[in-house]
Amino acid sequence: MSKRLLAILAAVGATTIYGINHTIAKGVMPHYVQPFGFIILRVLGAAILFWAISFLGPKERIxxxxYLRMLVCALLGMALNMLVFFKGLSLSTPINSAVLITTTPIIVLILSAVILKEKISGRKILGISIGLIGALGLILFGTEIRMDAPNIPLGNFLIFMNSMFYGSYLVVVKVLITKYHPFTFMKWLFSLGVLICLPFGYEEFMDISWSTLPINAYGAIAFVILGTTFCTYLFNIFALSQLKASTLSAFVYVQPLVGIAYAIISGQDHLTFIKIIAACLVLIGVYLASRKPKLSGTRVSNGDN
Known part of the structure; x- marks a missing residue:
């Protein structure tokens, strides 16, 4: 099996895990684990795992x-985005979460234009507008009543804020990713994440009643730590070593499809007219905003992945 095929399988694996995570994590919150307490489990578990494998990489000092950029990356990518995402997921539904998370590429595009001064074409502006209309539709009109989703509009807004924070992280982190080995970078990033998240989640973490947790709750926690956090980072690191970043980012379109399908099959969510329209608008917007312009003239093959 070629490395390219393995990289594609790794990318599919990562986005599949992310898609399933919306339902699995939701199944534990807030009945067994509060969202901020769950974040402590996630960042602490991943930090321990990355420190455990760090000897496989080179010895590097930051x-x-x-230091300041690393702190900002930890704040955006390991703290704020995780805190608002899990809090939002606890208030909203798995399908809303899977749809709204795909606005991240749009946020990255906007921030790249503002911070990195990249040009935005008319088509990209149209895509951004359509995608944001879809996201706002879920935030403003997601008014269904569910016992496991006590405040869907607020939850949708927090999930959208997760895209804002994570999109900012992707722009800021670019320099550090090219400078340090992934194991070095991740072990310090998650360690800082633990310190930042601890004041927010310590009380909820200590409130977890481990002796009364059912087996499925333990399984969900293990899935989020090992799968959603640790494995997805490793899969994406390997995929990036064989594929271009633009190719890897295209797999984000698969996430809502997996998330929606798994939520419906598992009986944890259902489709509504608003969700269908919003999902279509978001996906159309992300496609238009991220699609590369066609090259004029003769097409030359350059081995693009």
Whole structure:
């Protein structure tokens, strides 16, 4: 089996795990584990795992000049985005979460234009507008009543904020990813994440009644730590070593399809007219915003992945 095929399988594996996570994590919150307590489990577990495998990578020290950027990355990528996502998921539904998470590429595009001064074409502006209309539709009109989703509009807004924070992280982290080995970078990033999240989640973490947790709750927690956090980072790291970032980012379109299908099959969510229209708008918007312009003239093959 070629490395390229393995990379594609790794990318599919990562996005499948992300898609399933919306339902599995939701099944534990807030009945067994509160969202902020869950974040402590996630960042602490991943930090331990990355430290455990760090000996497989080179011995590196963080340049003192990168301390501030590393802290900002931890704040955006390991703390704020996880805190608002899990809190939002506890208030909303798996399908809403799977749809709204695909606005991340749109956020990245906007921030790249503002921070990195990249040009935005008219088509991309149209895509951004359509995608945001879909996201706002879920936030403003997601008014269904569910016992396991006590405040869907607020939950949808927090999930959208997760895309904002994670999109900011992707823009800021670009320099560090090219400078340090992934194991070095991740072990320190998650360690900082633990310190930042601890004041928010300590009380909820200590409130977890481990002796009364059912087996399926333990399984869900293990899935989020090992699968959604640790394995997805490893899968994406390997995929990036064989595929271009633009190719890997295209797999984000698969996530809502997996998330919606798994939520419906498992009986944890159902489709509504608003969800269908919003999902279509978001996916159309992300496609238009991220699609590369056609090259004029003769097409030349350059081995693009």
């Amino acid at each position: 340049d003192p000049r990168d």
